[in-house]
Amino acid sequence: MSNASQNLPDDPAFLKAMIAALQAENAKMSATLLAHDQLIQTLRLRIAKLKKQVFGKSSEKIEREIQQLELALEDLLIAASENSTRSIDEADEVAASTDAQKQTVTRRRPRVSDKAVRERKELDPGSCCPACGGELRLVGEDVSEILDMIAAQMKVIEVARLKKSCRCCEKMVQLPAPSRPIPGSMAGAGLLAYI
Template identity: 30%
Template sequence: MYKTAENWHFIDMRIALESLPFDPVTLQAMVRDLAGAVDEGQIEIDRLRQMIREFQRARFGRRAETLEPDQLLLTLEVDADQPPLMTPISTTIPDISGTAPIVKPPHRKTLPEHLPRTDVTILPDVTSCPSCGGVLRDAGTTASEMLDWVPASVRVVRINRPKCACRACGTLHQAPAPERITEGCLATPGLIAHVLTSRYCDHLPLYRQSQMLARHGVALARSTLADWVKAAAWWLAPLRDQLMNHVCAGERVFADDTPLPILDPGRGRTRTGRLWAYTRDDRPFGGKGPPAI
């Protein structure tokens, strides 16, 4: 078995060393045959190396450098009359260059354009070249983006209503105060909407919201937040009634009963509450009415 420099190629040339001829002419002919076989093997090695490079480019190269399937079929054409000189190559493509194959980084979506951007500039900690002491000049900027979170903040909206007096008749004019959700309520509609969303969309209890506001230096009892929710429910009742009428007017109404534990103050335990949801969605049946829950 003759072995080439590549440890994964073999040329089948079995020679009985014990019965070599002594005739120089015969020995020269055998050497010429061996040299020709080695040359043919080297040609086959070069051809397979080119195939591997094309496979690597088709698999790991950029999209513009990839090959069409027809091109690979042309590359794989082998003369049927030529005897196989090489052993079968493993389906795993070896790395000829000795370096690991290039792994494409995972595709990551760009950050949304509507988010505000804050620029942070990090200047070099040197004013002159540490190698030669030369003057440093601007050579461009490398920019990258990171996603940040700005914690929620609580602010006070101060409402100023200037007074205007008439010297002729002595009357006083002033813009009316904005209407509040309930008498004496300190919360703006935005804060009440946040409390409702946190409670019923994010399932955040009112006592936890009270604790979160306390960390911002605002002491609000859970009973105060409950009063806000009750007042908001009164304002939203007409919308709820119209929505319920729309749902019940559908040809098909879907209902769901969900039991859930509810705190039962004074008894030291919870009781079972029930949440009923009614849904209308005629789209799967060809209806044109808007869906609602």
Template identity: 35%
Template sequence: MNRVADLQKENALLRAQLAERDAQISVLNEQLKKLFKQRFGASSEKSSPDQLGLFNEAEDVLAEDVAEAEPEATPVKGHTRTRKPRVSIPDHFPREEIIHDIPESEKVCPHDGSTLKNIGSDDHEQLDIVPATIKVIRHKRLKYACPCCEGHIVTAAKPKQPIEKSIASPGLLAFIAVQ
């Protein structure tokens, strides 16, 4: 019985502490609201919109007439961004293909040892100039894949370029520098 009385006293004490904290939280919330209103609310220098409209009946009637005369909404055409197309070389220039292949030793799958088969190529075109003639050099990097597991794909190494991701070959750059 003594244990029950102790627990009831402790419960009453905890309830009193909880009520005190709730009161303190409500006071702090009110202070916070007041500070937010001072900081972000309407300034005392600004007048209320209700006060401005006390003697403007004639202007209200005029504003209603103007509002009736104007359409309510104006449709606006949507805008979508367009991507700049990559520079393409015209088809009328003669083309020369250079094939870059991987060594025979790399044409074997490391997983099961079967021979890789050609599945295509990654093509990259450059504009080259030979004095008085222009031609396109197409670099073909052959790609190989394992026919059994189809998980191993190998592509030939790309040759070094004077300017990466450029369509200008070393000959064209030299021509431009000299001219």
């Protein structure tokens, strides 16, 4: 450690730049770890729910799905343990406490950290009405989120579908939402491929 500190330059501006780069890299790694933790908790909840349903009509399908989810969870736990200082026991305690909290709450979408990298894509229907050719004006937008994995980095792609209305015929125009690999899911194709 002392040997490494002797190799550092004496220029304060260069040292500040090095510190800023290290802080940015640390923030990126923290966001990735947080996203992994959230995904692990989601998979644990899903496995617990499926284990409760295992004695129903289609129990063979559920058992196969449980096995697949447990494999994915195992891979994520290995990746998280390599990158995290938190032990698996602490993660189990956190998951157990969130299990009790989430069982009382109705189904809702998982919250993604505000620190996660976000990308916004706007689907604009244009400036001319397809029905009459009149000028369109912006009325609002519908925003949905897709959680995707890009080169081992979690990123939220925000898809904003702009709503416009024609001044001539008062028709509302909006492009359709892009299709998803799993309908109603936040997971993108890259994340599903990674899992």
